[in-house]
Amino acid sequence: MGGASVQGGAGAAGEKVLVPVSHLSLSPVSSFSAGTEMIRFLLLFSRQGKLRLQKWYITLTEKEKRKITRELMQIILTRSPKTSSFVDWKDLKLVYKRYASLYFCCAIEDQDNELLTLEMVHRFVELLDKYFGNVCELDIIFNFEKAYFILDEFLMGGEVQETSKESVVRAIEDSDMLQETMEEYMNKPTF
């Protein structure tokens, strides 16, 4: 028998909800998000300007993303610690907060609530902290996929999908368990 059949492949991994974007702005077509808190994108970077995690809830080209990332890091890293956590940027608002040496930065729309966004960022940090136990930059570097899993359990399409911290933690534990079971299966195939 020759090589195993090539099929299936990348599959469903990395499927995301794409929100249409008008050509003139970074905001999605307004009818799509009327009245709800929605994060356009979330960036996590170090004091040194190293991007550690990025999540885009709007469709942009890689080139645009890189440009925005560079620009935002520049804006935020040069801000003095005493200034507020909110910056007007283009037709969006940036909401950011530093945790240890990492900056969490979200872009939201004009009518969105900054304080609510800060709470969302804080919740994400709490979730990371709970999972890793005293989360640090190294955890995000070496277990970035877990950080993404946690984020995806918490936010979907830029909106909070799960408000319960316990439920998010449970979902992550379940998927960890599944992964372990898979490894077990691979180790000892049961016939």
Add this chain to the structure above:
Amino acid sequence: MASVPCVLLTSCDTGFHEEELVTQIIGAEQLPAPVQEAEEVRKYPWRIDNKYYSANVNICIVPSTSLVTTQVAESVQAFIVYFDSTAKSGLEKVSPWLPLLEDWLLDVMILVCDRACDTGVSRQTAQEWCIQHGFELVELNPEELPDEDDDFPESTGVTRIIQALNANIWSNVEMKSEQSYGIFSSLTAMNHSTESNGDPQDNVPVSAGAATLPSTDQGRASDSSSHSNSQIDTIVDPMLDLDIRELASLTSGEGDLENFGRLFNKLQEMKDKAASLPHEQRKLHAEKVAKAFWMAIGGDQDEIEGISSDEEN
């Protein structure tokens, strides 16, 4: 590259001795004697050890750009420069390094001073310089200490330098065991060991390498005395051996998604094959696969020795 990665440390302030910083980074009371690399280039070995990896690096003090040796240039992976923030021209003295850094494209670049100084180089100026050149600013004695009420305080001074050096993936990192990809790494290792034993197909009947697993069928069929470590016992069913090898080859290289998918297909295939066998043979096949897997993932042979079906009968 076998050479030990180096952290290039330099001071652009004649009043500041690099050794001070080295002592604090290494955390030793007294610095070990440096390894003299070339004239005025001093090397201090430092072991980085954190929850994910450990790595040996050299902190190399190179006083000026003209003293950069080929060896340093080839092994440099981080750059730390101290400058005099009390002088307006403090940053200008750093600029000779910039062309070299453009070449090196390092992941860690840190600009150090004692404390930003409004009459010399202000925090804002230093910070802007850093953003422009991809550096991080670290003040050894910042004016404001981190807020004690902050649950996630920002580290400063040498602590921050050490942290930044830890948040780098050095070329010679040794990842700690829990971080390995379980079966992927072990199967890959097995695959390499069989490859090094020459063409596996050629020596299937008495194959070497991974084929040291005990087989039961031939042994039991011919002679009941061949339980122990006789020749025959170490023979593997050629077809099964091939299956296992293929399985292993699927997991070699990057453990990417596609391979992972095919790995499952292959397992399914083997399962289907077994399903068509009569009951007794199926059990035998299952046992062989399980044992082969056990050996493939680097399991200890002693552990499976006693559970052979020979004993049951």
